[in-house]
Amino acid sequence: MKEISGGVCAPKGFRAGGIWSGIKTGSRKRDLALIYSEKSCAAAAVFTTNRVKAACVLVSREHISGGKLRAVIANSGNANACTGEAGMAAARRMAELAADEFAISPKEVAVASTGVIGVPLPVAAIESGVSSLAASLRSDGAGHEAALEAIMTTDTRKKGGAVEVVLDGVPVRIGAMVKGSGMIHPSMATMLGFITTDAAISPAMLDAALRRAVRRSFNRVTVDGDTSTNDTVIIMANGEAGNSPLAGGGPLFETFVLALEDLCVSLARAMARDGEGATKLVTVTVGGAESEDAAETLAKSAASSSLVKAACFGADANWGRILCAMGYAGVPFDPEKTSIGFASAAGEISVFKDGAPVPFSEDLAKKILSEDEIEIRINAGSNKPGGSAVVWGCDLTYDYVKINGDYRS
C-alpha cells in the first residue's frame, strides 16, 4: 500500500469541485461541494447516532438504502438541522438540483450539510450556483482541493488523502476527504467524510468494510464530547479499477479493509490534531484491558476528560487525573495493576507502575508533554488478549473557549 496524491479524485472515474454559492455570508469562502462518479457506484454510509438528526441525514439515509449512488452534494455554513419540514424539502431539493445537472435520479445523490443549526437552508444560493459547480468539476487533485475547501467550517487544515493498494495484481485506489474540528466525539460528531474508490465491490461488502474502518478511526476521535446532528461518512465504489469484484470475505477483502482503515486513521488523527483550539494531538493507547471495547472506553474516558485535556495543554504529567477518568469510565479494571506513562518525540517516561506512583523527572515529563504530538500510554493490567485500543484527542485550550463562546456571530 502506498500513499498517492489526488484525494477523492485519485480513484479512476471520479470528479470533484467546490464553489462559493452564497450560503456563507460573512466571506466568499467556498461553501458548496460536489463529488461525482461517471459510473454508478456501490455505496455505503454511517450516520450520527444523535436522536436529533439533520434533514440531510434523513434524506441521504433514504437515498443510500438501495446501496447505489452517483454523487454527493454537500454544503458548509448551514447544518439544515432542526429546520422541520422546510428543511426536509430543502435537502430533497438539493439532491434534485445536483441530479438534474447529470440527468440522473435524485435517489442517486446523497446530501450533507454542516454549519449552524436551526437556520433555514438558503436553497436559492444552491439553485443559482449548482450549474457552475457542475461545470467546474475536475478529475485531478485541484477538484479534490476545491471540494474539500467547500466543506470546511472551523477546520484550520485540509484533511484529505489517498492510497493505492494492489489486489491480485490490479492497483486499486481509495481517496478521502473529511471535515471536522469541533463537536467531534467518539460517535463521529459533526464530521463529514466522503470516500471514493475505484474498487469493484458489492454494496454489502463495502458496508462491512466501511463499518470496520470507521470503528477504529473516526469513532475513536474525541474533541469535546458532543455528538452532532449531522455526522455522515459516505463511501462510493465505482469498480473502474477492474479488479475481480470483492463479493465475499477473504485475503483480498482484508487487504482492502486495511488500506481503507489506514486512510481513515490518518484522517482521524488529522481531525483530532485540528480540534477546535487544539495545540496538541493527544493519542491515548490502552493495553491490558478486558476487551477491545473496554480498552476503547477507558481510552475515551481519559481522552475526553476536561481535566486531562487541560493538563495536556499545560504539559502537566498529572497521571492522577488519568487514573481518575479511568475510574469513572464504567468498565472494570484493576487500579492496583495499572501502569501509566507518557511519550513523544522528546522521549518516554513511566509515572505510575503496577498501581503505585513512580518517582520521575518533572523536567523530562514537561519536555515530553511540550511536544505537539503526545501519547498517553496506559496498561490496565489484565492478561486478556485483544484488550487494546487507540483513541485520538486534543488538549483543551483558551482558544476552544474563544471559538465556541461566539460561534454564531
Add this chain to the structure above:
Amino acid sequence: MKEISGGVCAPKGFRAGGIWSGIKTGSRKRDLALIYSEKSCAAAAVFTTNRVKAACVLVSREHISGGKLRAVIANSGNANACTGEAGMAAARRMAELAADEFAISPKEVAVASTGVIGVPLPVAAIESGVSSLAASLRSDGAGHEAALEAIMTTDTRKKGGAVEVVLDGVPVRIGAMVKGSGMIHPSMATMLGFITTDAAISPAMLDAALRRAVRRSFNRVTVDGDTSTNDTVIIMANGEAGNSPLAGGGPLFETFVLALEDLCVSLARAMARDGEGATKLVTVTVGGAESEDAAETLAKSAASSSLVKAACFGADANWGRILCAMGYAGVPFDPEKTSIGFASAAGEISVFKDGAPVPFSEDLAKKILSEDEIEIRINAGSNKPGGSAVVWGCDLTYDYVKINGDYRS
C-alpha cells in the same frame, strides 16, 4: 423553616475548627479541619462512585458502617488517593490522631482529604498540628468558618449555611459546609460536604434523608464532567434538639428531609456558581420528560456540554447545541414537541417551540444571557407527570483552562 447563622456549629453540641498544619506548602492557608460532637451521633454518608477510591473514602466507609460517629477530620492540599498501602495507613492514623484528642475510638472518626492525587499524605504535619486544632475548636460561627476555610482548594467562595425547622414544637437545626469547584460532576466529584444536625433520628432514617437530599442537590451539579476519587458527604445527628426521635417516615420526617434538601440545594447552587473559572451559574430546568430520571439525564447532558457551556460564556442563545446535547443524552424524547427558552433577571425569551425555531430578538437574548445567573428552560413535550428536574452548572471559560492547565505547580 428559616435560615440561621453558625453553619455546622448552629446545631447544639457541635464544635469545629481549622488550622494550617503544613500540608499546604505554598501558603499558610488553613489545611486541617475538625468537626466534633460532644455526644455520640447517628451518622450516614455517601461516597464517590469512581472505581478508584481514595484511602480516606475506604477508611470512612468502614468507620461509618455502624451508623455512629463523633468527629470528622479533613485536610486539603493532598487527596491521599492512589497512594497504596501507605495511604491507607495514613488515613487510619489521621482518624487515630483525632480520636486520641478526645479519648474516643478511631472508629468514631471519619476522615476526608482533597487536593493533589498520588502524593503521600504528610502525616507528620497532622501529628504536630492536631492538638492545637483540637484546642481551637469553637461552638460558634467562627469555628465553622475556620473549618470551612481548611477544606477549601480552588474554591473562591465559602459555601456553608444552616437552617432551623420546627418539628412538633421543637426547633431542630441543620448546618453544613461544602467544598468543591473543579472535577465536579453529577456523581458528586471532588466535593466534600459535612452536615451536622441536632435532630434525634435513627441512623437508618438519617441515611434515607441524606440520600434523598443528595439526589436532588449535589448529584445535580456538574462543572466539568469528571467524577473524583474522594467525594464524601457525611451527616451527623446528635439528638441534642430533644425532638421525639425520627425513627420512621411521616410528616415530621418529611419536614426534616425538605429542610435538609433545601440547605443542600443552596450549597449545590453555590458549588456550581463557584465552578472553576466560572463567570455564570447556569440552571437547566427540564419539564415534560418521560420521568424524573429522564429529565435529569436530559438536563445534565445540556449542562455538561462543552459547547453549551462555551455558548453561555459568550451569551450566545445557541439553542441548537442544547437540542443536540439532548439528542445524545441517551433517553427518549420527541424533538418535534420540544421547546427551549432562556431566562434571567433581565427577562425571559422563547427561542424554540414545539420543534420549530421561534424568531426572537438577539439583543434581548444577549441581555438575558449576560446576567451572572441564567436559566435554560426546556420542555421535552411529554405529558407524563413527574418528568421534571433541575440541574446546576456553569459556563466554560478561559480561566477554567488556566486553572487546570497547571494545577499541580
